[in-house]
């Protein structure tokens with residue numbers, strides 16, 4: 251699951267106008283951004299094992315600092331506290347929504363990963379394994395991201411052609427990249443997985459910022475803190 255993580259980003263942007271979309275893009279992938287850095291630093295580990303699941307060839311056998319449930323909660327809490335003080339938001343509500351976006355990553359990973367997500371440290375690994383069923387996992391991914399972007403399109407208006415058509419083109423493009431990665435050859439090395447992942451997360455957040463600037467801020471401010 252890769253594109254599906256952005257469903258909560260679009261949805262939270264629609265609900266909380268003060269949180270920019272690029273920030274929610276980074277938040278929803280924060281534990282993966284950290285994971286790419288720790289893999290490149292040799293601290294967390296994976297191997298390429300074609301066939302280990304139908305949709306992903308990654309054997310993610312050691313990632314206690316980013317993908318254990320306890321770690322994900324701590325990343326979410328850290329992100330909320332950082333945002334509370336980095337942005338001029340009133341109260342804690344918006345910061346907690348950023349934390350929720352960070353935590354949504356683990357929940358969505360839990361649906362699709364094989365049991366490689368530890369609850370704490372490197373112990374008690376869980377994962378429902380939807381990656382074993384390409385149709386199911388891809389269908390869920392499309393459902394989650396389309397629901398999110400639908401909410402976003404309902405609550406904001408594009409005032410340039412990039413703003414108007416960008417969100418749909420962007421999501422279709424990301425889904426195409428995702429499908430290509432499923433049907434294409436396995437990646438050459440763990441470092442290549444991490445480096446290309448990191449690049450994609452940053453580029454996608456930049457594209458999100460570019461498109462979001464060309465749409466109105468969400469019109470309905472729910473529960474302004």
Ligand SMILES: [Zn+2]
Nearest residue numbers: 281282355359
């Ligand atoms: Zn992940």
